[in-house]
Amino acid sequence: MKSITSTIVRVGRKPAQLGALGAFFDGQSAQAHAVRLSIDETRAELVIAWGNTEVRWPLAEIRAVPDQAEQGDLVLMWPGAPLERLMTDESRIAVRCPELRKPVVKVSRWRIATWANAALASVALIILVLVPRMADQLATFIPPAGEKALGDATLERVRSSLDGTGVGQLALCDAPEGRAALDKMTARLTAGYELATPLDVHVLDQKMINAFALPGGHIVLVDGLIQAAETPEALAAVIAHEVGHVVGRDATRHALRSAGSIGVLGLLFGDFAGGALVLFLTEQLIQANYSQSAESTADSFAHEMLSKAGVSPAALGDMFEGFRKRFGDNDGIVAHFVSHPSLGDRIDAAHRAIQTDMQVRPILGDTAWQALRNICR
Amino acid sequence: MVSHAITSSRHVKNSARLKPFPYLGGGFFVLGLSLSNTEGSVESDNAPTPWNVAREAKDATQAKKTPLASGQVQGAFVGRRGRVFWMALRFGVYTLLTVGMYRFWMKTRLRRWYWSSVRIGGIPLEYVGDPLEKVLGFLIAVVFLAFYIGVVNLLLMFASFSLFQGEYPAYILSFAGVIPFWFYARYRARRYVLARTRWRGVRFGLAPGAWGYVGRALALWIVTILSAGMLWPLKTFWLEKYVTDRTWFGTVRMEQGGRWTMLFRPFLNVVFPGVGLAGLMIWVGYSERFKGGEMAAGAVLAVWSLIGLVHYQVQAKRLLANAKRAANMGLVAEPRTRTVFRIYVVGYGIAGIVSSVALVPIALAGLIVFEASGGSMGAVQEILAGMPVWAAPVVGGLSYFAMFLMWSALRQAFVTMPLWRLYADTLSVIGADAMGQVQQRPRDEFAEAEGFAEALDVGAAI
Numbered sequence: 001m002k003s004i005t006s007t008i009v010r011v012g013r014k015p016a017q018l019g020a021l022g023a024f025f026d027g028q029s030a031q032a033h034a035v036r037l038s039i040d041e042t043r044a045e046l047v048i049a050w051g052n053t054e055v056r057w058p059l060a061e062i063r064a065v066p067d068q069a070e071q072g073d074l075v076l077m078w079p080g081a082p083l084e085r086l087m088t089d090e091s092r093i094a095v096r097c098p099e100l101r102k103p104v105v106k107v108s109r110w111r112i113a114t115w116a117n118a119a120l121a122s123v124a125l126i127i128l129v130l131v132p133r134m135a136d137q138l139a140t141f142i143p144p145a146g147e148k149a150l151g152d153a154t155l156e157r158v159r160s161s162l163d164g165t166g167v168g169q170l171a172l173c174d175a176p177e178g179r180a181a182l183d184k185m186t187a188r189l190t191a192g193y194e195l196a197t198p199l200d201v202h203v204l205d206q207k208m209i210n211a212f213a214l215p216g217g218h219i220v221l222v223d224g225l226i227q228a229a230e231t232p233e234a235l236a237a238v239i240a241h242e243v244g245h246v247v248g249r250d251a252t253r254h255a256l257r258s259a260g261s262i263g264v265l266g267l268l269f270g271d272f273a274g275g276a277l278v279l280f281l282t283e284q285l286i287q288a289n290y291s292q293s294a295e296s297t298a299d300s301f302a303h304e305m306l307s308k309a310g311v312s313p314a315a316l317g318d319m320f321e322g323f324r325k326r327f328g329d330n331d332g333i334v335a336h337f338v339s340h341p342s343l344g345d346r347i348d349a350a351h352r353a354i355q356t357d358m359q360v361r362p363i364l365g366d367t368a369w370q371a372l373r374n375i376c377r
Numbered sequence: 378m379v380s381h382a383i384t385s386s387r388h389v390k391n392s393a394r395l396k397p398f399p400y401l402g403g404g405f406f407v408l409g410l411s412l413s414n415t416e417g418s419v420e421s422d423n424a425p426t427p428w429n430v431a432r433e434a435k436d437a438t439q440a441k442k443t444p445l446a447s448g449q450v451q452g453a454f455v456g457r458r459g460r461v462f463w464m465a466l467r468f469g470v471y472t473l474l475t476v477g478m479y480r481f482w483m484k485t486r487l488r489r490w491y492w493s494s495v496r497i498g499g500i501p502l503e504y505v506g507d508p509l510e511k512v513l514g515f516l517i518a519v520v521f522l523a524f525y526i527g528v529v530n531l532l533l534m535f536a537s538f539s540l541f542q543g544e545y546p547a548y549i550l551s552f553a554g555v556i557p558f559w560f561y562a563r564y565r566a567r568r569y570v571l572a573r574t575r576w577r578g579v580r581f582g583l584a585p586g587a588w589g590y591v592g593r594a595l596a597l598w599i600v601t602i603l604s605a606g607m608l609w610p611l612k613t614f615w616l617e618k619y620v621t622d623r624t625w626f627g628t629v630r631m632e633q634g635g636r637w638t639m640l641f642r643p644f645l646n647v648v649f650p651g652v653g654l655a656g657l658m659i660w661v662g663y664s665e666r667f668k669g670g671e672m673a674a675g676a677v678l679a680v681w682s683l684i685g686l687v688h689y690q691v692q693a694k695r696l697l698a699n700a701k702r703a704a705n706m707g708l709v710a711e712p713r714t715r716t717v718f719r720i721y722v723v724g725y726g727i728a729g730i731v732s733s734v735a736l737v738p739i740a741l742a743g744l745i746v747f748e749a750s751g752g753s754m755g756a757v758q759e760i761l762a763g764m765p766v767w768a769a770p771v772v773g774g775l776s777y778f779a780m781f782l783m784w785s786a787l788r789q790a791f792v793t794m795p796l797w798r799l800y801a802d803t804l805s806v807i808g809a810d811a812m813g814q815v816q817q818r819p820r821d822e823f824a825e826a827e828g829f830a831e832a833l834d835v836g837a838a839i
């Protein structure tokens with residue numbers, strides 16, 4: 001038995017000799033012990049006593065079990081004996097426990113850090129290495145009909161995500177005269193080429209200055225680009241460049257990659273932020289930052305195609321330069337083209353590709369060009 | 378003796394201030410009094426102490442309920458609606474601001490609150506799960522699932538486009554591939570939650586057996602589908618029995634008694650309208666008639682089957698609970714379908730109406746644009762195109778998040794919490810006097826917590 005001094009409950013400023021009652025669970029059995037509480041001032045301990053038994057908790061280390069629904073009483077614990085619980089409505093005990101609200105850390109930070117790194121590494125490995133490699137391999141095996149279907153599905157997604165109202169799909173422009181002019185331009189460019197999938201050139205009714213290739217021979221020109229192009233040759237250069245991506249199956253690789261990556265990122269961020277993320281990634285799909293080698297391959301392809309069609313390949317370089325002067329480096333297509341470090345080199349290459357004996361013919365007459373510019377009207 | 382220094386007058390004065398002491402049920406007050414009944418105290422077992430008086434007053438207010446047998450302790454729900462609403466709203470904002478990371482803390486803290494709200498015989502449940510442990514479990518799940526989702530989905534997508542020229546076969550296959558994991562995750566999540574639940578200081582537990590659960594769940598689902606849903610009660614019963622028979626409270630194992638056929642009676646209210654709806658469809662298809670009479674019949678049958686589903690859900694829970702045993706302890710549950718149905722209608726009604734207020738800015742903006750355009754569609758597009766690029770996504774995003782936050786907080790306050798309250802208030806434990814024989818069980822370490830369930834969105838209650 002302890003001495004009498006151990007039985008004084010001191011609450012607040014004045015020492016008071018009173019008993020408080022509580023229910024104590026020892027964590028060994030489900031038995032509830034009706035206990036009397038007191039404070040041992042000399043050792044700064046809460047004394048929990050019943051029958052002939054006594055449990056002591058250091059006041060400085062007592063914690064309240066957090067987020068309790070009933071705030072009229074206290075559910076207390078001591079990390080030194082994590083299974084024990086004390087319930088009491090002598091709420092003034094709280095005053096004597098300085099660390100009452102401090103959280104108890106049960107999980108080793110080191111383990112968290114280890115697994116966090118492992119998770120990041122595996123996600124990075126999958127998104128940056130495994131999925132792209134596999135996508136590149138698979139893109140060469142996908143049959144034309146499958147590629148076309150993939151392109152159709154991607155085009156639908158792009159049209160939905162670009163639609164400002166969020167309910168419908170962005171309209172495709174199809175004014176007959178404009179369509180005819182566009183077909184004429186495409187036909188002249190592709191004359192003499194055996195393409196695996198026939199080209200399907202669309203115009204999206206939007207102000208963005210952009211153009212992109214999708215799987216299955218889809219090339220999408222945004223109306224903003226047509227309005228910004230100074231000459232039909234500049235537009236033809238863009239189309240030729242995108243045909244280069246189609247031939248290189250860059251878009252197919254990209255679409256397959258995003259099919260693999262979207263799910264992984266959705267997994268990481270949960271359904272709350274996941275939806276927004278998928279939209280963002282669709283956005284990325286049309287900002288398509290292909291690898292540098294894919295871009296220069298597309299450029300050389302475009303040079304060749306333009307020369308064969310009797311269009312000066314310089315149009316490509318001129319167009320880059322013109323857009324850059326007018327819109328700066330960070331907008332839509334300019335970003336797409338300018339993201340490559342050596343724009344100057346590409347312009348030079350474009351000039352070098354001009355054969356001196358080349359017969360340059362305008363790709364579209366004035367009327368046809370005007371019709372094409374009005375394709376969305 | 379501990380109580381030496383306690384003078385009786387002091388004691389009486391102090392305890393008069395205290396609220397009725399609800400933790401210990403009947404047994405405690407005998408004990409409590411015998412504790413007080415030491416030298417210097419004037420109290421005796423029969424004396425009307427303030428504690429005694431307070432307790433009797435509390436009993437009197439509960440007297441309208443079914444009188445409790447000896448050793449029977451009543452459940453109660455002590456949480457308040459306002460608190461859980463603000464918690465859910467605040468945590469939702471944190472979750473948003475931390476790109477989803479706070480959701481582990483949100484889940485933990487809401488569970489702590491709900492668990493502590495449920496008091497059986499005055500003693501609350503306690504949830505001791507740790508948010509960081511959930512982060513850890515989630516990371517572990519990501520390591521494994523990232524591979525599945527990334528590589529397998531890519532392969533499926535490739536195969537689906539190559540062979541079927543469409544993405545839907547991939548979605549279906551990908552979904553089908555996840556089903557076993559889903560059941561696995563559900564059992565593991567249950568095991569985690571039980572392992573982190575304590576009552577009276579003693580842990581609950583669920584024995585390992587997730588793959589056994591997966592096998593049974595798949596088989597029972599197939600049987601249910603093949604029987605056109607008629608054997609649904611069989612599935613309900615056997616899955617519940619599988620889990621209950623592996624559930625422990627300390628050293629005491631629970632057991633699911635009863636038979637699956639006992640669930641058939643409440644199920645009739647699903648069967649009848651279901652058969653009726655099928656018959657109506659055949660009739661409409663055959664006669665090509667869909668007029669007032671058919672519509673009215675369809676509406677009545679639809680509402681009936683809806684009520685029937687809720688009825689089945691509630692009554693199956695009740696019947697299963699009443700047939701559970703653990704040593705000589707048992708449960709008595711008396712939830713009413715009517716109350717649950719009312720909670721669904723009123724709760725989802727309130728949550729839907731109030732949270733859709735978040736859409737008012739969008740609607741207003743739309744209206745203003747429409748007015749300014751003079752009603753022509755071309756002008757509307759012109760104005761939309763003239764707005765800054767960020768305007769639509771920002772306004773839309775903010776409204777979306779506001780609506781989402783409101784909806785989830787209101788659903789907590791008006792659906793989840795009332796349901797918990799109903800089930801807790803109508804639950805009692807019989808044979809509770811044997812509680813002292815229940816011993817502690819060892820800790821279930823469980824590194825991955827409910828990571829898979831979290832990642833696969835198994836949809837645990839909270």
Ligand SMILES: [Zn+2]
Binds near residue numbers: 241290295298
């Ligand atoms: Zn390019």
